[in-house]
Amino acid sequence: MGQDKIDILERALAREKAARKQAEKILESKAAELYEANRRLEKSYTELEALLNRTDSQLQGVFENIVDAYVIIDLMGNILKINDAAVTLLGFESVKENFNLLNMVPEYETMRVQETFKKLFTQGAITNFHVNIITKDNRNILVHINASIIYDEGVPVAAQGIVRDITKEKEAERHLIESENRLATLIQNLGSGVLLEDENRKIVLTNIKFCELFNIPVSPEILIGQDCSNSAEQSKALFEDPEGFVTRINEIVTKREKVLNDEIKMVNGVILERDYIPIFENNTYKGHLWKYTDVTLKRKYRKNLEIQKEKYSNIIANMNLGLVEVDNDGRIIMVNHSFIEMSGYSEKELIGKIGGELFSIPDYKDISKIENEKHKKGESNSYEIKVKNKKGEILHWLISSAPNYNFNGEITGSIGIHLDITDIKSLELQKEKLLNQLAKSNDELQEYAHIVSHDLKSPLRSINALVNWIKQDNIGKLNEVSLQNFSLIDDTVEKMENLISDILSYSSIGFEENKKEDVNVNEVVKDIVNMLHAPESISINIIKPLPIITGYKTKLQQLFQNLISNAIKFTDKEHGIINVSFEDFDDHYQFSVQDNGIGIDDQFHDKIFKVFHSLKKSKYSTGIGLSIVQKIVHLHEGKIWLKSKINHGTTFYFTLKK
Secondary structure (H helix, E strand, C coil), rough: CCCHHHHHHHHHHHHHHHHHHHHHHHHHHHHHHHHHHHHHHHHHHHHHHHHHHHHHHHHHHHHEEEEEEEEECCCCEEEEEEEEHHHHHHHCCCCCCCEEEECCCCHEEEEEEEHHHHHHHHHHEEEEEEEECCCCCCCCEEEEEEEEEEEEECCCEEEEEEEECCCHHHHHHHHHHHHHHHHHHHHHHHCEEEEEEEECEEEEEEEEHHHHCCCCCCCCCHHHCCCECHHHHHHHHHHHCHHHHHHHHHHHHHHHEEEEEEEEEEEECCEEEEEEEEEECCEEEEEEEEEEEEEEHHHHHHHHHHHHHHHHHHHHHHCCEEEEEEECCEEEEEEEEHHHHHHHHCCHCCCCCCCCHCCCCCCHHHHHHHHHHHHCCCCCCCEEEEEECCCCCEEEEEEEEEEEECCCCHHHEEEEEECHHHHHHHHHHHHEEEEEEEEHHHHHHHHHHHHHHHHHHHHHHHHHHHHHHHHCCCCCCCCCHHHHHHHHHHHHHHHHHHHHHHHHHHHHHHCCCCCCCEEHHCCCCCCHHHHHHHCCEEEECCCCCCCEEEHHHHHHHHHHHHHHHHHHHCCCCCCCCEEEEECCCCEEEEEEEECCCCCCHHHHHHHHCCCCCCCCCCCCCCCCHHHHHHHHHHHHHEEEEEEECCCCEEEEEEECCC
């Protein structure tokens, strides 16, 4: 076993020696090839250098005079020679730069550059090659390259090329294309029909609207290149004046002068506005542009506007209100006929004048300045003013004025409507004088009523005293008839005194009133119930708490006292019931006083509120009570009515404003 292992090891060592010898032979062969290749490469570079040296005198002139970047590289892309322009373009520091231009190519451009290099080697030249590069100073630029192979006795040894920076040119070209696209889109969707013709009247451009206006059943693109020399003749039937349309087209094209807002009418009622713009380049005619705009609605609107303007102008001119338009300085720029009559001045005398200076009342001048400043702030206002007309007469005007705006929303002045209120002012002064006189008369009348009341009651008191004295002096001496007569005299005197008091009360309502105050009606009614001392057979009920209202407390006491007293007085039932209640409405309260008394016939419902009208004759009834009630209700801006049924009672309703 030991000898076998030794044999195996010896055979392995022998194979290893043989393999080593074989490898040494291969290495010797490759080394020889590498040496030869290196020798040839050195020879190539030596020859290339010699070639460059031989042609240096020729290339020197090129390098000195060429504006563009000029580069010579070997077939691997290494720089052999560059000019100053190339140093600047590629971000180098000097013409002695040692650099491989392929290192400037970004990864995404690598494949395209390799393919172009192959083309350069196979074809010997490339032109108009655009590529993005990253310069040595890290600028991203787009360059244009024209390159060719340099040969030595038919063998390619290097490449030369001219490199130009076209980054800005390409960006400008991109913007130009985008602008052209936007312009084309704009023209295609323009609301006006556009037709661009060259100098030979061939269509360069048109749009959809043009085809629609002239009933052309094809797309604008199909029309490009078509001859328009006879188009006017072909489409003249679309217009109201066919021959005039053709003549005008020929006239415009012949003169080659700009035409704007030329109006033409079509047989279908459409009104077109036509513009013609000739195009010249260096004084050479290059064609023209037509633009057709449908202005039918605009013309109709303008016509309607003119009609409306004329209508309102006639109204303004003939209305009885003076109309004045002024600028921001208060200078008059327009007046109507009524203002001319009001002022007494002619239109010529008014236009251009400042009203505050023309109407020479200090008040007018001062107020005009104040109001004019308000107008500049956009405020509208109304005010009264005293002026002097051309005749020197003092007039009173009511002026309503507002700012005047232009189409840009800027305030350009104001417009004022003037109403002559001189007569109204005179009437107001007369009214004020009459009211003062009336107030004085009312005061005197009230004073007279009190005096008369006192003077009338004095004889009654004297009669009452005399009757009592006679009765006392003749006690036991007077028979039954005489005593009855004296009793009638007492009743008559008492009734007369009550009548005088009620008349004074009725005539005093509305005079000498204190200011309105908040009155608790619930408390007022409770006080009246306690004061009246109603019989035990009659119950007075406040159905729900009564509200607080604004009014005259004393008059409200009279109101409820009269109604509740009447209810007590005219209750004939064994058990009388009087209910006081109310309902709440938006702007008023509605009260009710209900009883179960004798009732009132329908024919008397209106009469009972008249003075001196009483349904039941009594020494306690003067026929004025309900008249006083009605007058107090009216004083509180309310109304009163009743519902009643004979033998079933009466309900009085009345409203009082909140």
